[in-house]
Amino acid sequence: xxxxxxxxxxxxxxxxxxxxxxxxxxxxxxxxxxxxxxxxxxxxxxxxxxxxxxxxxxxxxxxxxxxxxxxxxxxxxxxxxxxxxxxxxxxxxxxxxxxxxxxxxxxxxxxxxxxxxxxxxxxxxxxxxxxxxxxxxxxxxxxxxxxxxxxxxxxxxxxxxxxxxxxxxxxxxxxxxxxxxxxxxxxxxxxxxxxxxxxx
Amino acid sequence: xxxxxxxxxxxxxxxxxxxxxxxxxxxxxxxxxxxxxxxxxxxxxxxxxxxxxxxxxxxxxxxxxxxxxxxxxxxxxxxxxxxxxxxxxxxxxxxxxxxxxxxxxxxxxxxxxxxxxxxxxxxxxxxxxxxxxxxxxxxxxxxxxxxxxxxxxxxxxxxxxxxxxxxxxxxxxxxxxxxxxxxxxxxxxxxxxxxxxxxx
DNA sequence: TTACAAAACGACCGATCGTGCTAAATTCGC
DNA sequence: GCGAATTTAGCACGATCGGTCGTTTTGTAA
Numbered sequence: 001x002x003x004x005x006x007x008x009x010x011x012x013x014x015x016x017x018x019x020x021x022x023x024x025x026x027x028x029x030x031x032x033x034x035x036x037x038x039x040x041x042x043x044x045x046x047x048x049x050x051x052x053x054x055x056x057x058x059x060x061x062x063x064x065x066x067x068x069x070x071x072x073x074x075x076x077x078x079x080x081x082x083x084x085x086x087x088x089x090x091x092x093x094x095x096x097x098x099x100x101x102x103x104x105x106x107x108x109x110x111x112x113x114x115x116x117x118x119x120x121x122x123x124x125x126x127x128x129x130x131x132x133x134x135x136x137x138x139x140x141x142x143x144x145x146x147x148x149x150x151x152x153x154x155x156x157x158x159x160x161x162x163x164x165x166x167x168x169x170x171x172x173x174x175x176x177x178x179x180x181x182x183x184x185x186x187x188x189x190x191x192x193x194x195x196x197x198x199x200x
Numbered sequence: 201x202x203x204x205x206x207x208x209x210x211x212x213x214x215x216x217x218x219x220x221x222x223x224x225x226x227x228x229x230x231x232x233x234x235x236x237x238x239x240x241x242x243x244x245x246x247x248x249x250x251x252x253x254x255x256x257x258x259x260x261x262x263x264x265x266x267x268x269x270x271x272x273x274x275x276x277x278x279x280x281x282x283x284x285x286x287x288x289x290x291x292x293x294x295x296x297x298x299x300x301x302x303x304x305x306x307x308x309x310x311x312x313x314x315x316x317x318x319x320x321x322x323x324x325x326x327x328x329x330x331x332x333x334x335x336x337x338x339x340x341x342x343x344x345x346x347x348x349x350x351x352x353x354x355x356x357x358x359x360x361x362x363x364x365x366x367x368x369x370x371x372x373x374x375x376x377x378x379x380x381x382x383x384x385x386x387x388x389x390x391x392x393x394x395x396x397x398x399x400x
Numbered sequence: 401t402t403a404c405a406a407a408a409c410g411a412c413c414g415a416t417c418g419t420g421c422t423a424a425a426t427t428c429g430c
Numbered sequence: 431g432c433g434a435a436t437t438t439a440g441c442a443c444g445a446t447c448g449g450t451c452g453t454t455t456t457g458t459a460a
Contacts, residue, residue: 005427006437023316027228031418043419044438052418103316112312115374116223116303126376160388163371164364171367174315176326188357195395205457206407231448243450244408252448 010048013038014062015101017055021063022098022106025113026056026121056121063106064128071095072135081146082193085139089162089189093182096170104174107132108167133159140196149196158196165189210248213238214262215301217255221263222298222306225313226256226321256321263306264328271295272335281346282393285339289362289389293382296370304374307332308367333359343396350398358396365389 003011016037020029031052035042049055071091078087096105107129114122137155144153165188172181203211216237220229231252235242249255271291278287296305307329314322337355344353365388372381 004436009437025225025313030416032416041439043421043440046419047438109312109315111371111375112309113225115309115371122375129371129376157384157388157391160368160384161361161364164361164368167367167371168360168364171311171315171329171363175311175322176329184356184360188360191357204406209407230446232446241409242448243410246449247407247409 006048009038009040013040013045013048014059017059018062018066018106019101021059022102022104022109025109026059027113029056029059031055053120057124060110060121060124060128067095067107067128067132075139080142082143082148082197085143085149086193088136088139089166092162092166093169093185096166097173097182105166105170108170133163136162143196147198150198153196158192161192162189165192206248209238209240213240213245213248214259217259218262218266218306219301221259222302222304222309225309226259227313229256229259231255253320257324260310260321260324260328264324267295267307267328267332275339280342282343282348282397285343285349286393288336288339289366292362292366293369293385296366297373297382305366305370308370333363336362340396347398349396353396358392361392362389365392 013034017029017034020034020037031046032042035045038045049058071088071094075084075088075091078084096108098104107125110121110125111129114125133156136159140149140153140155140158143149144151144155165185169181169185172178172184213234217229217234220234220237231246232242235245238245249258271288271294274291275284275288278284296308298304307325310321310325311329314325333356336359340349340353340355340358343349344351344355365385369381369385372378372384
């Protein structure tokens, strides 16, 4: 068994902590509740991390890693150009919809939580959001280079609009619980794609 | 002095609680910290409310009232049609930028906080967001009726896109602290206006 | 000014917070 | 299977949580 016992436990803790953070935020994940969730004692759990902030940073990093695997990697396996941009959006919506354990985009939750705060967690979060926006812009630039998108299209503006569609989708889906949130978001993104295309 | 002493204190509490809620969320506003902020004792403060949830509901209502006064009312004093839609957006961005005391749009914070939760606070929040979106849609419909906007424009889609622009602005402005967040949001909204106009 | 009501206080409840310490249990290399 | 290293538990700490007392101060109307 290559992964040591400690490492196994560590992964379990981060997994549960990530789920909890999606519900109550990173500050809201208490050591006691997390210990109960994982079946460990409070002190036994705490021994894996030097402080609560260190735990928060590791949970954030876990989220970033999962986002990379579940969204970015599949997208890079898609042909450059408009198809890749499309898939970027689809995978992003899939991420936002989440699954049984992880409901909603945790980055959006953390964005609200850490706007106006300072510290290492915010810094890491800001960097991850910049990276994500850059990834969108690169995909858009690729579509421009392929001749799929207009040459005068601003990738930054496209990214801004796409993020907006996704954020409103998350709000409509998770808070308002509107049934037609998904098709509406897709329709608006289709319109964004349409007006981004180069005239034939 | 018509406003009784109790009412004065009550207003003071709600004012400070609103500021704090903008920073740490409604759940994050603790009775103790709020008491210290207002210079009251914990029990003296708590006596004004039956429970913490009742306090949260009143704080939310206070936010709704202020939004109505600072955003909705000035907009209704603006000529119907595209000018009113423009002003709606400008006033909204102004609200999001906030002032010394209230930094950022508290509704966005609460949207993240109460997505996935249940209860009276969430219900009230959902209703307020629906009301706000309806107000946008009415303004857009007015612009269509005036002949400023295309007749085939979907007010719901316009509202969705406008909310998206505003949400990304808040993220870029408050979390990322990007200096050009405001002009970018305005430019994207200008483009939205441009493609909403009826062809002359 | 007096009498009553409204408002604020201080002390306290059980529970939980993050974080130490030490000791026991477990895992792991040999 | 033994010894060393790692992992976990037990316990305690000061602080704070939302909330409830009974009491005292303050505002207000007659």
